[in-house]
Amino acid sequence: MSILVKPNTKVLVQGITGSFGARHAQLSIDYGTAIVAGVTPGKGGQYFEHGGVKVPIFDTVADAVKQTGATASAVFVPPPFAADAILEGADAGLDLVVAITEGIPVRDMVRVKRALEGNTRTRLIGPNCPGIVTPGEGKDSHGGCRIGIAPGYIHKKGHIGVVSRSGTLTYEAVWQLTSRGVGQSTCVGIGGDPVNGTSHLDVIKLFNADPDTHGIIMIGEIGGSAEEEAAEWVKKNCKKPVAGFIAGTTAPPGRRMGHAGAIVSGGKGTAEAKIAAFKAAGIGVAVTPSEMADTLLKMM
Amino acid sequence: MVFNTSTYFEMNIHEYQAKQLLAKYGVAVPLEIPAKSLAEVRPAAEKIAAAGSAKVVVKSQIHAGGRGKGTFKSGFQGGVKVAGSIDEAVGFAEKMLGNVLVTKQTGAAGRMVQTLLLAAGAKIKKEFYLAVLLDRANSRPLVMASTEGGMDIEEVAEKHPEKIFKEHIDPAVGIMPFQARKIAAALGLKGDLFNAGVKLITGVYNTWWECDAAMVELNPLAVVELADGKETVVALDAKISLDDNALYRHADILAMRDLNEEAPLEIEASKFNLNYIKLDGSIACLVNGAGLAMATMDIIQHCGASPANFLDVGGGASKEQVSAAFKIILQDPHVKGILVNIFGGIMDCNVIATGIVAAVKETGLKLPLVVRLEGNNVIAGKKTLAESGLTIISGDTMADAAQKVVKAVRQ
Incomplete structure (x- = not known):
């Protein structure tokens, strides 16, 4: 088992003909992921071909879903069009929309989040995230489901769930696990933007409910209070060992001109506050980013 | 740039630019004229005096707070000065323009003052605090207001959280008139000032939304007495920071970027x-x-x-x-x-x-x-x-x- 996606999940790629989307669609096909459709408005009827796989391109997500039965999507469209692409995926009834795009204006995401309120069907992950990987059983975890831009080969099928706001820091944690012979159930990059679809807490709840996940690594950063909220829930409800790391202890507090941000965050959001919340919740804190895997493995 | 999270950056603009944006969305601002050289100072001060103001305020424009209590490297005290005459205003300007101002927010290196804002001296009756920003906890815009303006607002929030009034805005409909009325009432505004406050608060929110701002902050938002004895509400000081990711659709705001303020x-x-x-x-x-x-x-x-x-x-x-x-x-x-x-x-x-x-x-x-x-x-x-x-x-x-x-x- 795994969370959110399985090795046989049918995936479509929004923006498959752009250079970024095309490159990662190819890498996902190489990894053995079922990329069943591409969407690029105006290029419907054409095909995206790679490694002997012929992926049909559609003008709309609705068409792609109807024709191929895709249930998840990777959004690679440029920032000005990304909000529209995300909501198009939700409108087509997808279970999962993973927005990889970096640089979407906050206001656009505020509107997207509002539009998705009450939508129990579609889960948004991201934006500005590396995506999601459920490793497969083959060599270098081949045969898994890779939605996004994470390197597939660093993974290994197993029982640790990884959730993180940062891309390369996620890879670091995954690689530490794999290098120690420890595999992952699913790895989720939720993205670093101020407004995102899925929080640390949402993913932790899924890992807690997944019988195949035996331990969790949660990686956070300064800013917001999502890590604190997740820690509070872990303290009361989580039955599995959780280890964490917070990046940004040394980041300057900001050359901020105003005070409004400090008032609304009420002391939350600093690395110190997040680490304290982790400790209070019994979450193992990796003192340095080199010890993320070892901190968890010691608890298991 | 502001180090907010690892991947999200903001662009700051000067006070005078912030007020230009606010005015565009119907926010009342005082009579003010920016000056980038000494030659521009006297005519600006004359214009302000001609409009009936006995006093001229000379404000250093840098991207940092604490200007009033700052010190110039020359030893001259205060980045914001109130002049009693045009000559005195010009005298202050000579000490400020082209000099480095150090405040609690600039660090020891300070910032070179390259623009001054000349403003009519206001007779301040009351000072409030008003800000709009994103509440990350629920991904909604938040308007914050307080009767404790002109002070260290973080201290107010810590010691008297009940004095900070918060109103979340539904982005699907924007700020509704009743919400602006709630905020104006929370500030204790009455009569004509109440109606003027509602208009101003609505304008401040719309500035935040339409400009893709990260934060708009007025401290103080003030009730001032005009020359004819009537009172009105104005944005006396204003700070705006903007979402870097949205600047592609705001060429006018992008043009406000001041490279002198960046490393x-x-x-x-x-x-x-x-x-x-x-x-x-x-x-x-x-x-x-x-x-x-x-x-x-x-x-x-x-x-x-x-x-x-x-x-x-x-x-x-x-x-x-x-x-x-x-x-x-x-x-x-x-x-x-x-x-x-x-x-x-x-x-x-x-x-x-x-x-x-x-x-x-x-x-x-x-x-x-x-x-x-x-x-x-x-x-x-x-x-x-x-x-x-x-x-x-x-x-x-x-x-x-x-x-x-x-x-x-x-x-």
């Missing part, structure tokens, strides 16, 4: 799509990915030294970017050693290694350099570094690399 190295870095922020330590770092870059800074500190910078070369760094990054790092005279930490997920470690070797040769680097490479094609990358004939120390893990660079710098 030269950060401007240089942005030309190569590098995210660079200068810090005060001695160990420079060059990393791919913002989260990993922050974590690398953290581990340097954990090993007993301080990072000289934050530098994210991005997910698909090229040879040219690596070369540019080295040149930028080396312009910081405090740098004593360099730590390169690359997790090449998709990118080829050998491309990075080739870029490092070229950059070291090009710059004639003499400082200790520790490189930690991991990921795609790492064996070829390490081989390139080892066979380069250069003194490059190899680190196996992040911790190993950080320890090695700290040790090398101490020797």
Whole structure:
């Protein structure tokens, strides 16, 4: 088992003909992921071909879903069009929309989040995230489901769930696990933007409910209070060992001109506050980013 | 730029520019004229005096708070002064323009004042606080207001949270008139001032939304007495920061960017799509990915030294970017050693290694350099570094690399 996606999940790629989307669609096909459709408005009827796989391109997500039965999507469209692409995926009834795009204006995401309120069907992950990987059983975890831009080969099928706001820091944690012979159930990059679809807490709840996940690594950063909220829930409800790391202890507090941000965050959001919340919740804190895997493995 | 989270940046603008934006959305602002040279000061002060104001306020325009209590490097006290005559205003301007102002927010280096804002002296009856920003907890816009304006508002929030009135706005409909009325009532405004307050609050919210602002803050928003004895509400001071990611659709706001307020190295870095922020330590770092870059800074500190910078070369760094990054790092005279930490997920470690070797040769680097490479094609990358004939120390893990660079710098 795994969370959110399985090795046989049918995936479509929004923006498959752009250079970024095309490159990662190819890498996902190489990894053995079922990329069943591409969407690029105006290029419907054409095909995206790679490694002997012929992926049909559609003008709309609705068409792609109807024709191929895709249930998840990777959004690679440029920032000005990304909000529209995300909501198009939700409108087509997808279970999962993973927005990889970096640089979407906050206001656009505020509107997207509002539009998705009450939508129990579609889960948004991201934006500005590396995506999601459920490793497969083959060599270098081949045969898994890779939605996004994470390197597939660093993974290994197993029982640790990884959730993180940062891309390369996620890879670091995954690689530490794999290098120690420890595999992952699913790895989720939720993205670093101020407004995102899925929080640390949402993913932790899924890992807690997944019988195949035996331990969790949660990686956070300064800013917001999502890590604190997740820690509070872990303290009361989580039955599995959780280890964490917070990046940004040394980041300057900001050359901020105003005070409004400090008032609304009420002391939350600093690395110190997040680490304290982790400790209070019994979450193992990796003192340095080199010890993320070892901190968890010691608890298991 | 503001170091908000690792990947989200904001652009600041000056007070006079903020007020130009606010005025566009119907917010009442005082009579004010910006001046960029001494020649512009006298006519501006004359215009203000002619409008009936006995006093002229001279305000230094820099991207930092605490201007009123700041000190110029010349020893002149106060970045905001109230002049009783046109001549006195010009005298203040001479002491401010072209001089460096140090406030509690600028750091010891201070900021060169290159623009002044001349304003009519206001007879302040009451001061309020008003701000709009995103509440990350529920992804909704939030308007905050307080009767305790003109003070240290963070202290008010901490000691008297009940004095901060908060109203969330539904982005699907925007600010409704009743919400603006609730806020005006919370500020205790009555009669004509109540109606003027509702208009102003609505305008402030609309400025935030329409300009893609990260934050709009009025401190103070004030009730002032006009020359004819009537009272009105105006935005006496204003700060606006903007979402960097949305500037592509606001050419007018992008034109307000003041490069004089940004560190030269950060401007240089942005030309190569590098995210660079200068810090005060001695160990420079060059990393791919913002989260990993922050974590690398953290581990340097954990090993007993301080990072000289934050530098994210991005997910698909090229040879040219690596070369540019080295040149930028080396312009910081405090740098004593360099730590390169690359997790090449998709990118080829050998491309990075080739870029490092070229950059070291090009710059004639003499400082200790520790490189930690991991990921795609790492064996070829390490081989390139080892066979380069250069003194490059190899680190196996992040911790190993950080320890090695700290040790090398101490020797």
